[in-house]
Structure formats: C-alpha cells, structure tokens
Amino acid sequence: MPFRELSAKLVEARVAPGERLFSQRGAMVGYRGEVRFTPSIQGGQGGWMSMIGRRVANEATPLMTVEGQGTVLFGHGGHHVEVVELDGQTLCVEADRLLAFDGSLQQGTLFLGRDGGVRGMVRGQISGQGLFTTTLSGHGSAAVMAHGGIIQLPIAPGRPVHVDPQAYVAHFGDVRNKLTTALGWRELVGRGSGEAFQLELSGEGMVFVQASEEKL
C-alpha cells in the first residue's frame, strides 16, 4: 500500500514507475526522487465523458497526476488526514475531502437521488453534500481529510448509527442512508437542541465522523 501516515496531518505516498496517484492540486508539501506532477485536466479517471459528468455534478475538484519514482508528502490546510484501505468496497466521499488516492481505484460520481429519490436530494442539500458525491471502488488506498480527528464507527445489521450531517465525512460498505428528523415544537419556537437532522446509516460497513461540525 503506497500511503503511510507520518503524523495526524501528513501522509507519505510512494510512487513507482508504471503506477500513478491522483492528488488534490497543490497539496504536495515535499518530495524525494524523480517525481512529476501534471495537472489532470479531466480531473481524474474515466476519460472525457467522466469529466463532463463531474463538471455537471459539481464534483470536479482540481486534481493532479503524480508519476515517477520516489516518495511524496501530502498535506493540506492543516486538516487531519486519514488513510482508508479499500479491498473491493466502495467509498463514498465528497470530492473536496479527498486529498490523494491510488490510480488503481475506480472513480465515479453517485447521484444521491438514486438512493432514496427526492428524500436523497433533500439529504444531500442538508448535509452539504449537494446532489452528487464521489465514489472510489476497487483495491487500493485513499487519503481523506477532515477538520479535527476522525473516528471510525462500525455499522452492523440491526445497529444503525446516527450521524450529525455536518460531522459526516465518508462511509464505505453496503450502507443505506436516510435523513431522519426530530422536529418538535421546540424547534419551531427557536428553542431546538441543535440536533434536529440526523443521518441514519444502516447496513454493514463503516462510517467516518470528524470531531467538528465545520466544513473544510
């Protein structure tokens, strides 16, 4: 696996000839060896059609391709970084939270409306995810950014996890999500507990939650 966490906020990636990495543009803080950085105009993999898809979905974060031989350090904005190893699962994450990922991972966009129709779209709006989210699948690893540390919560059948939409970072596995509301008369008179909306994640997998309710 090419990623190694050097500290809570810095990851080291190893690149070898014939392999490539994608990273957020400008996130390199140092490197050793012969490494080339080329802006990826298409913003990732999958050719021009995928690029158009990402542009339309507003999931097009400027990316660069990293190739060559050596090691590269990545860090961005002092945010905490967590390396996620994927072994055939699909990771759902916002494009702007993705610091770097293996070229061997398949990148895609997911329409949230597909997972719950109109409710899915409302969920996307409230959690600040928009109508689309980025998916990564296959074998490899990805570095995900969050404000504050990340905790991983396992989701098991019959044990759903509820997450504050603002603290939600990413999830993987066979997970269904649903927006639940706990609106009562208190919220209507402006005396709410601040926890009126929650994302309920059920199924089997893992959810990543950050120790803050701020966006990146």
Place this chain on the structure above:
Amino acid sequence: MARFRLEGSKVLAVTLAGGGDVVKAKNGAMVAYDGEMTFKKLTGGGDGLRGMVTRRLTGEQMEVMQVKGQGTCFFADRASDISLVRLNGEKLHVEASNLLCTEGGLRTGTTFTGLRGASQGNGLFTTTVEGTGLAAVLSDGPAVLLRVSSGMPLQVDPGAYVAHQGDLRQSFQSGVNFRTVLGEGSGESFQVRFEGEGVVYVQPSERNTLGGDL
C-alpha cells in the same frame, strides 16, 4: 451510570444505559450516536427558573441539552481538545463556553469572579460545576494542568485560562507602565494570580481578550 471515554483527544464517547441515565451537553455538540437517543434543550442552562434569570443577568448563558437514551453518543466541538475532570464533591470553575458535557448528577451554577472576567472577555461571571461525577472540559489545544500550592502562587494569561478547581483565591494583576501607554507593550500586561491549594487548567492558545493586545 453514564460511562465517559475519550476517543482520541477530540471526541468524547458517552455510554448511556437507558432509563433515568442522562447527561447534559453543550447544545449541538453531538456528532454521532448508535442506539436510541433523544435530545432536549434545557432552557436557561438547566438550572431552573432562578438559574435562568441569573444566567440572563450575568451574561453567562449556556446552551445546554439533555441527552437521554440507551447506546453510545459521541460529542465533539470544533475540533477542540477534551479533558475529563472527576469531581468528588469539589467545585469546578469553568467558562460556560468551555464546558462540553456533565454527568446527570452534577449541578451547575454561576459565580461572581470580579475583574478577572472582564479582562478575559468572558464577562464578570463564571460557571461552576458541583457534585460527584465526571465533567468534560474543552480547550483549544491539549490543556495543561498546573498545580498551585501554598507559597507557590501561579500567574496565568487571562486568554489561556480554561478552568480551575480547589481552594483557590484569585486576584487580578496588571503591569501597565509607560511602555504600554506608548503602544510598546509586551502583550502580557494583565494576569490572573491564583493562590492557595488546587489546580488550574491552561490551554496552549489565547482567546481574544480585552487586555490581550496591551
């Protein structure tokens, strides 16, 4: 009884057994939970009508919610570090904005602090926590515990003060001189002095305070 556990240094996990098991937490600080939980805002900081009026008058308002249920609830606030403080009948003084979570058995109230409060930019009053149980205190960066014993007073920057515990007298001291007046101050013109026996929690960061620029 509620069980408190730290997940890393920035997330507090509280396991509740259900029934009458409750904790009080800062409004909106929940980041995730499993099991069944209900959140109810306590008007006026949860100290009853008298407490509410006092908090309104003193400006030491707290947005507190009551968390009840069965399962594990995770709390965090703007990536601040968390310290757990165990109380066995003592009184903990803490700024309302730095209090993340308290066990159901703890009582909260307000006390007058004098001039210190004004220099900290927190007003003239501070929040107290009393009783037996655990309280979770927030700090910007990991908090340092500084011990104060008789004959060994401690001076603290008002902007870095988080909380204190024990039998402590506090006084306010200033080192304003002609340099400060000329705008060449060292930025350390005001300090809080603690004397007696106890501990003071200090954060490795300074809030913007009234005296901070002098």
